[in-house]
Amino acid sequence: MAMSDEKNRYKQTVLLPKTDFPMKADLATREPARRKKWDEMKLYELIRAARKGAKPWVLHDGPPYANGDAHTGTGMNKILKDIVVKFRTMQGFDSPYVPGWDCHGLPIEHKVLADLGGVKPPTMTVLELRKKCLDYAHGFIDKQRQQFKATGTLGRWEKPYLTIDPAYEANVLQVFASLHERGYITRAKRPVHWSWAAQSALAEAELEYEDRQDPSVYVRFPVSTCGKECKFRELVEAREDREEIWNSLALLIWTTTPWTLPANVAVAASAGAEYVLARYEREGRREHMVLAQALLSRVAEKAKLQNVNVLEVFSGADLKGVGYSHPFLETACPVVFADYVTLEDGTGLVHTAPGHGKEDFETGKREKLPVVCPIDEAGKFFTGDRLVKELQLSPAFEDARGWLKMLEGQNVLKANGLIVNKLREEGWLLHTENITHSYPHCWRTHAPVIFRVTEQWFVQIDHVDPDKKLNPEGKTLRARLLDAIHASRWFPAWGENRISAMIENRPDWCVSRQRYWGIPIPAFRVKETGEVLLTRETNRRVIELVRQHGSNVWFDDVNWPAEKLLPPEIAARYKGKTLEKMGDIFDVWFEAGSSFQAVMREDAELREKFPANMYLEGDDQHRGWFQVSLILSVATTGVSPFKHCLTCAFVVDEKGEKGSKSKGNMWPIDQGCKDLGADLIRYYFASLDTSSPVPVTYKLIQAASDGYRKVRNTFRALVGNLFDFVPEKHALALDKLTAIDQWALSQASACAVAVTEAMERYEFHVAMREITQFCNVTLSAQYIDVRKDALYCEAANSPKRRSAQTAMCWIADLLCRMVAPILVHSADEMWEFVPKKASMPLCVHLAAWPNLDEIRYRDDQLDNCFQKLFGEVKYLLEQSLERYRQTGKGGKGLDFKELLTVRRGSATADWLTKFTEAELAEYLNVSQVRVVITDDPVVNFQGFEVALNGDAQVCSDKPCLRCYRRTGDVGAATKHPELCKRCADVVGDSV
């Protein structure tokens, strides 16, 4: 048909958007290609070179453990780090990222041993075992490196730091030597958390509290002797029935760890509490016992005691001088007093075993009680003479009742049951039941932990460093740590409180472990005398040898006997004696915590940049890496190793359960990147508040893809309209732009300011929200929609069109830069479509963050007018149009004209008249607008009096064949009878 031909003819003159920037992201194939390109162009090195000499801003990587896959949690951590680094880099900082791995430690040793059948084969040397551990670690470093790189994270992947590097090991020893020289280190016999499954001491950070069922037992400890001055004795002696009482009198104690009963050496009471002497019957027998008054009824009820009578009530202090005989070892033990004895549970009489509890140990120290600990590394009772000796039994003890025989070699958990049964058989057991309580477990083996007194190396948290330079005020390390914490900034802010509380309460740090896969504590022992040798000189020698040969020198007795590890003059001093290397290694936390020294203060690229600007890890690191790093750095350098500390929460699954490798509800991060796209995953992490638990599932991430697509398509619309725009040639000056284009730039500036501020606070989800809002509302629904006519239909080089293009080009550039730290692949792809000036770098990651001083273009008046126009007038109009559409008289905006009635003198009239009717028609996407200013009341369709009413009316004017507008002047140009005047002018003679 002729009409259709006509239309096609004019269509060719419409400047429709044109771009090769694909609408479909196709992340799965494009992302790997882009990363390959980055590798080939050595992007990371280019960035380093470009920022050389710039002000440094370093995020120091906390080393993930080189074991297993990198899952979503570790992946999120790396992504957040990369966002920060890319942002700071764009801001112009020299921001190198050196990833690292934690390579020593029990989990790897455990895995390797498990592959060997659980224990080190006798034929295998320690060196051979360590070699297997090393290979294992290397395998996972390579694997995880690939997984992390799949997230688009840039860094010095080819030269990471590894805690197994000899140089790193030497630095760990250096930190230790420095602590030692400053007096922080002590070797002492103390109760420590002991994992019998891992056969090693554990630090606080290596404990996990889990629920566990244990026997709760009430045991009678028979009263034997009472001192002469004993008030309790006088009480009983004053009674006529004293004979009967003495014959069946016991202290009633309570415990949930029956296996510690053999180590019992005392009973602790509260001097201030009220106790009773009670008579009762059970199983037909009459007995007597002492316990706290407040707990009598509860105990009596539990144990179903009959005819309970309180014979005497007295103060706990009256028990001074009471002695009892251990119920099965028959040793004579005292009653002591301790302030931690409470009346909440139990009997008010506390079974005290200094070998198996921290408080018991302290009580034991004060009361000069023996420390008994008959349990070996594996959590089993000693055997034979060793057991007798440890229990401090007299040589005459014959074990007539078979207790020792029963206990010998038993695991503590098994012993629980055995002891309870035998106590019951012998009649000591008043009552037993099972209780569930949370109990510390070994974080790796998940076996319950026990307290065991051993000799260990400790870092003393309350030590006062004598060095006036580092510690001018003579404070304890604990106090200085709290100062350093306060001097750092914490994101979120509550992190400061959390770690402060932990530091305030923490005990000395037990840094020794009894394992193979780690860095040795470089102490020697004189075999003949037991003297422990650890000096500045021996440390120096060992550090030097480890730096040259690695920590294996300590474990290589063939090539490196003790003498060779000692400085010659010291070896000479001990001539004739046998020196041996002691067998402890460092807690792995000590290694990781030394990274401030081994990496930040040593690495050629980072050396000058200590302390780091940021540490960023999961919030569990408040008691882990943050804490140990702080301790070691403050103790040896006097300052916190970081200025900012940012934490993220754990990753959880759709049920809100903590993701864990063992549960299998987490997937490897590279698999997710492959399936969903790294940028989408990055977008997802950046769009929610990572300071509270982060749910991560494929479904949730896919749901976020709409937001991602909106950014992509908005950008596409912008650059699609820039196909014929060359900034240098066509860009207009700011003051020459059309009002709506100026407004768009003003909005973009506001967005950039908000985004920058959010990024500075590391609140990426706020930044993403700003960007999303900007794309969805300001750009897509308001600005671009309205500018289409100018872009498509005005003459190619008309000021109006060039004005719109100037703004769009500028906004496209801004948008691309703002999303670059997050959508690392897509932004770089977008970058290729931003019209380039000569000065712009090849890759967006080499580009600068929008300079707020330059772009801070705001026009409040303009913002106001357009906000009202789009917010109020347009809404009014659309409602009006909707009413038409619902009657079936469908149609697009251009089929309508709008009558705006405004009350004269109203505020609305004030700003509305700043627009011409033609502008209003354009901005409201209708064909014509008529503004009527009236003195009469303005009434809306519901009959309410308002300042402004909008009334859409079907426009019967003929539509322009080219621009669809019904402007009323179609046909004015004789040459183009189907076109409006504007279009006729634009088309001219070209068709």
Next chain:
RNA sequence: GCGCCGGUAGCUCAGCUGGUUAGAGCACACGCCUGAUAAGCGUGAGGUCGGCGGUUCGAGUCCGCCCCGGCGCACCA
């Protein structure tokens, strides 16, 4: 048990120092457009702002108590 943080539409989040009918995006329903098209635009529905009480002329916003979730500390004998 103690402490910290949070509980706002189906989802992800805004709501500053208390002040008009509590917002946005997505999802949903309905519709428009077919010149951003595996796009775009519009309208709509949807919330007792965890619960109860209090302060106030007025509270999502302040106070108290309680419930739920997360976390930390302590859970010791």
